Amino acid sequence: KANSLLIVGDNCGEAVLDKLLLDIAKVPNSYFSVRTKPALNDITMKEALEIRMDEVATLMDSGADAPGAQEKTMKRAFSEVYFSADVVISKGQGNLEGLSSVKREIFFLLMAKCEVIGGFLGVPKGSFVAYKKAESRG
Incomplete structure (x- = not known):
């Protein structure tokens, strides 16, 4: 029933499945964000256009040139969509590392790649996780 959906993208391989999700979700205002520069195997605008992600979502550059988006490096247009x-x-x-302190509800999909994140999420290292962070106030 959402009117708008933003997927904060991660790696190139997963983006093909993200495109499928956006296609079948049929959310009126769908957005997909990419990294400014790849840190590892991250999706950038180049790869998003190669898989034609723009056919199912408005593409946005998050401003991230590290392994994760962070509030302090968000581009203005991305920030507006992210918070709305x-x-x-x-x-x-x-x-997760860059956005877990941002004050809004967000759904994280990830693999806990280290003991610290596993401990934070209450799962063993190597676990695949769907984690809902409630909107925090204050």
Whole structure:
């Protein structure tokens, strides 16, 4: 029932499945964000256009040139969508690390790649996780 959905993208391989999700979700205002520069195997605008992600979502550059988006490096247009979207799905551990303190509800999909993140999420290292962070106030 959401009017707007933002997927904060992570790696190139997963982006093909993200495109499928955006296609079948049929959310009126769908957005997909990419990294400014790849830190590892991260999706950038180049790869998003190669898989024609723009056919199912408005593409946005998050401003991130590290393994995850962070509030302090968000581009203005991305920040506006990030804070106003009805639903935000963030992919990857790097995005969890950078966005977990932002004051809004967000759904994180990731693999806990280290003991610290596993401990934070209450799961063993190597676990695949769907984590809903409630909107925090204050």
